[in-house]
Amino acid sequence: MTKILIIAEHDGSSMNPSTAKCVTCASGIDGATIDVLVLAADAGAVAAEAAKLNGVSRVVTIERDENAQPVAAILAPQIVAAAADYTHVFGPSTTFGKDVMPRVAALLGVNQVSDIMAVNGSHTFHRPIYAGSAVVTVQAPAGAKLVATVRTASYQSAANDGSAAIEALTVDAEIPTHTRFVGVEVSESDRPDLQTAAKVVSGGRALASEENFDLVYALADKIGAAVGATRAAVDAGYIASETQVGQTGKIIAPELYIAVGISGAIQHLTGIKDAGTIVAINKDEEAPIFEVADIGLVGDLFTVLPELTENL
Amino acid sequence: MEKILVGLKRVVDYNVRVRVKSDGSGVETAGVKMSINPFDEIALEEALQIKERGDASEVIVLSIGTSESQQQLRTGLAMGADRAILVTTDDELDPLTRARIFLEVINREQPGLVVLGKQAIDEDNSQTGQMLAAIWGRPQATFASEVKLDGDTATVTREVDAGLETIEIDLPAVVTADLRLNEPRYVKLPDIMKAKKKPLEELPLSDLAIEGAPAISSTAYEPPAVREKGIMVEDVPALIGALKDKGLA
Incomplete structure (x- = not known):
């Protein structure tokens, strides 16, 4: 039983x-x-x-x-x-x-x-x-x-x-005092939660700066999506760590995943393999992300993203 | 504190594309580059920085496995660890048995802090540190991105799904390292030469009287389901059209 x-x-x-x-x-x-x-x-x-x-x-x-x-x-x-x-x-x-x-x-x-x-x-x-x-x-x-x-x-x-x-229920258990909660710093955001969002827009190292991530935020806000990132983008300080998607970050399964400037390392792909539709935008046509993308567009994200945000 | 104990696991290198053997009996590891588990490297770097700040006097690295793990321990010694312990076994061990081995070494060495990687990138279990803290009866600070020591306590920032959590723990304790804790140093050639002279003690597992845990057996391996390659579009209007076809725009 x-x-x-x-x-x-x-x-x-x-x-x-x-x-x-x-x-x-x-x-x-x-x-x-x-x-x-x-x-x-x-x-x-x-x-x-x-x-x-x-x-x-x-x-x-x-x-x-x-x-x-x-x-x-x-x-x-x-x-x-x-x-x-x-x-x-x-x-x-x-x-x-x-x-x-x-x-x-x-x-x-x-x-x-x-x-x-x-x-x-x-x-x-x-x-x-x-x-x-x-x-x-x-x-x-x-x-x-x-x-x-x-x-x-x-x-x-x-x-x-x-x-x-x-x-x-009341249980008889010895509760240790050696570990004390101090606080939690939650990033304030009006965007949907990354782990449960139906749509996610994610940025990689190719965004090249914290300021350029505004392009990702703009698209996400236009379509009501959560924002994710690769380990490389987080390590470079472009975006907060809780946005990291992949083997050592969050494992997600949105209906739509838009990967912007993401090459597609296996460690990242394992975090999105259950996504419904993967869209990849990358200027390198050889990028491995195109092997798993349902819709791929080879192009410069700095022109593609604003155009996409405006017309979606 | 006197000593910090750090675990170093020998794993298939981060950059190797791992493949399942054609007979499904495991993954191909013959002739593949092996390295220190990247999170363990971060754990060691943290221990070394604590020692360099004057808050610890000795950093001990511990590995469990075949004599081949000597390579990873020598690399750890070259990074700056003072001595190494290798618990030798030819068996593939489960996380709880590994935790019990760590506890035995803790009982011998009495470290003030144990730092491990948050997970090993081979089995991706993320269990050993938490299990060690449990059977040791001590605090665990997992997924650490900052560790501040203050006498008999430590304040640790943890990377959790919601953001950054802070806890205070009494020492001794187990900390597991996340990516943003530090950037591990590169090993320089003279340090590799020096590391050859540092002590590396081998302890056969059979001498340690460790009780084996009920193992979870791996009965078959297969490659992951492959996503079908999709379509390529020329421009943004075509992309929006393709999204509309799928009902996504």
Whole structure:
């Protein structure tokens, strides 16, 4: 009997869409019962959202003041205690899940299946390695608890017409004081969130300066898109680090991805391989991005972008 | 603090285009260029800068693998690490077993700080640092882009999806390095010569009494699904037309 506990990601007031994608992944395991765990100072609003997710049987909350912020060392022992009656514990492969889930796995004495991209059975999954250059089938031991993170770009969000019961839980877990949350600096932006946006415009090193990225912002704002970037553009200081798309940044699956001045290194491409339509604009016709682009345009971005922004 | 421990993993070089073997039994690594995992290089650079600021007296690099990992440890020594430890094994180890080996070395060396890469670019697991912190019962500061030491604590800036998060941790602790933490130095030839004289201790894994973790087995490898090559358009009006055909404009 497969019983899956999904660790909800949230900001204290609303649920991150990554949680609904974990539910879809878990639903791919035949006969699984799916519960969602919300750790928060005040779980009410997030729990109510989680209870609506299709496929969820029960939402469990653990409310403590220490859970006001997602500190892995504080959450992990509580998750371990809450997971006692479950066969599987899933979290999203976002920076939240990547931080806390391996800590949970280690406390349980098991390894973790990272970045599930397909379910082949209750203990058999596909996951990408080498920046997506290979897909490996992994088999986790059946006798042990299974801890995994879900590659959210591989899944659609679960629908919102469920009505699961919500239950408060108190667990006996020792909460460490050695790790203290200080603050988080969130880039203020009216643009859509990069990880969930339907459209993304992304810039590479060829933008050549922070100021020139205004061309990318202008196009993004015209079509209501989020803004992304390559590692090279971030390293060069043209744009903030949370916009990085790829192996070591965000893995995204928008309907439309417009790659501007991006050559198409494998480390970047692994972050966009699930995009619906990829448009590439690059002056180098040999750029590898054209091998994966659905629509390619060889041209100078400094003339193409303004023209595109004006006429779209 | 006295010591900083840094992990260096030998991986297929960042620039190598990795291919799946035709029989699906693994990826082709024979004759392929091997290097230090890039995030581990950043971890080592951070440790060296901490030592150069006078906040640590010794940087130890640790690798786990076959004797071939000596190459990467020698490179680490040439960058400036003081000594190296290689836990030798011919087996492919899982992250939890690796974390247990790190903990055994920690128990022997008592470092004030452990710095690892945030992930290795071969298996892309991003697990070992978090697992080590868990079984050690100490703080973890993953995906670090800035580390400020202040006596028995450190303030670490972390690259998270929402932006930049700051946490304060008590030492000792595990920090995992993200890309923007620093730019690793280049190794100079005289340093390579000097590194040959630095101590490199080999410890057979069988001497360490490490309990193996239940392994997740890899049963088959395949190349990723290939995206069909699309169309090329001549100009912006044609591009907009193609987007309209797809209902995207």
